[in-house]
Amino acid sequence: GRLEAQISEAEGQLQAAGHWDNPEITYSRESLDLREGSSDESSFWLTQRIHLSGVKGLEKVAASHVLNAARANVEIARRDWVRRLRERFYQALAASKKSTAIAGQQRRLQSIVAIVEQRAHQGDASQFDALRIKKALVLINSAKAGVDTDAIAAQKRLFDPIDLPIEPLSGMLLPPAVSFTALGVDEHPQLQSLLAMQQHYETQSEVANRGHWPALTVAVGRKELDEPSFSADGNTVSLGIEIPLFDRCQGHDKAAKSRATQLQYDISLLRRELETQFETSQKMYQANQQTAEQLKILIQSPLSQLAQASYQAGEFSVMELLDAYQSDLESTLRFIDISLAARLAYIQLQHLGGE
Secondary structure, three states: OHHHHHHHHHHHHHHHOOOOOOOEEEEEEEEEEOOOOEEEEEEEEEEEEEEOOOHHHHHHHHHHHHHHHHHHHHHHHHHHHHHHHHHHHHHHHHHHHHHHHHHHHHHHHHHHHHHHHHHHHHOOOOHHHHHHHHHHHHHHHHHHHHHHHHHHHHHHHHHOOOOOOOOOOOOOOOOOOOOOOOOOHHHOHHHHHHHHHHHHHHHHHHHHHHHHOOEEEEEEEEEEEEEOOEEEEEEEEEEEEOOOOOOOOHHHHHHHHHHHHHHHHHHHHHHHHHHHHHHHHHHHHHHHHHHHHHHHHHHOOOHHHHHHHHHHOOOOOHHHHHHHHHHHHHHHHHHHHHHHHHHHHHHHHHHHHOO
């Protein structure tokens, strides 16, 4: 609503700009009492102010640049909203996947606890092993509670702004391996907004620079005179020329030029910032995407299955078994974090490119 109001304001300024001054109609009547009788004089004037410098057309051009800047700002806001929504979705998806991964570890440890307790009861395992595996289960239960809280908070951040009930999320966290073309900086709406405002102030400077041009006031009318011994009527024409002695709009010209110069520096800085953002996001995306693909291959062959079989065969200790489970879990959580980092960089590249 706020952005639509900005566009409506700019459209109103464009509609109001460039119009001629309204004509003025003047009527006067004068009556005098003379010794010979009364004298009556009436006049009617139609007055129009005319600008010879063409500033009215330039004012309309300047207002059109403001409208272009407002439209670019709306596009910026739309892109930002889409980016935030995408980021929140994948952050919530990552939190959900972490919760699922820890829940799987929790179930596996619960089954191992029963096995270790049985072996300890039979004398094949020590009470240390039983206590150590129970401690690991308590720790994983605590971690599960924390991750579940984070997942719920992430889902609320996603669904509350769009006023929808919380639903289970699904999708691929790791983005596809694609190549992004070079960023078209000149097409970015943030740059377009600054360029439009620079053109606006340059036009305003040209308007102010024409302040030394005179303006004409043309008036046409009719006058009637009625006296006791004389009466007359006729048409009249009046021409007035404004002499720009005191206000030549030099201050407005200087202010507009200074603002245009400032925007030129802002535009140069923004160009470099956008190019840097694109290059940085592209490097982050490529590095994290490749690392995540390598981790994806590794976690498809979990160590915990081999370790559990070796433990039951008496080849591994409980510490080696827990280490294998912890390694699998850390690899999975690391894969989720790196996949999320790759996805966020991918989203930033989409944001910069307007996808």
